[in-house]
Amino acid sequence: MSEQDEWLDLVNRHDQVIGQITRENAWAKRQPVRVINAFLTNSRGELWIPRRTASKRMFPNCLDMSVGGHVERGEDYLSAFKRETLEELSLDVDALDWREIAVLSPFETGLSAFMRVYEIRTDSAPDFNPADFSEAWWLTPAELLARIAAGEPAKSDLAELVRRCYP
Template identity: 80%
Template structure:
């Protein structure tokens, strides 16, 4: 099966659009693009952490943020957050208790891209998309970092985002 090209906005060091680039080329060339990530957080302060499926091209079988994805060409951070939350967790952001908790630049942080990070407050377990995730746990930030430190495979920016957003 041939995958369709995923087009992203290419941005400069000020997060201003300067062109377009495919997702594959952006990663291969380590070019600045935009991403959104979100964490489901329950009243005990635990994060809902899923494992990516084995079929994922990048970071297969790795622990992941609750929600994450690229901001597509012409899309805003907020619309990408809404789209990704619906695609991955079948949740409507407009009906949720959420807030933006961080904005990062790869030029200032060493993270992989420009990012907006959101927090969704919920105690409910969610019906995740089985094409994206295979299993999930509620973990405290410290437990998650301990798992990663002990060798549990995780998506590249996960530990750093948890350290920065949930100290």
């Protein structure tokens, strides 16, 4: 499905569904939608941080969250987390040690969307989808923030999510 055909739930300031909108129109008109993000964390306190492929329409070649994606029309956050983790990392969430670590509103945080953030505990690097990511590293939160501060291109919400979730 192309981004132009991808339908999302449009939500109000309270994260209640009030309609539907295409992904393209949601971002063009800056309308509130829902997303999920997740970080893989290892026993050394490092985050698994991938680089998006050059072919990505938004944020090409940028550092990214371990998992991220839109909550599709009629879908809930948990279902989107499970779907995106399987699509991007070939990991079955039901077989993993995970937890929800943040519930965030764009109206209270300045982030790009309503989001739920999850953490997956593992010491193994995933077999990522090469259509999504080109390379990845295990980095401490401080190392990641230093790379972004030094000019490493990153997805717009990445630094703020790391600051909020791994202070």
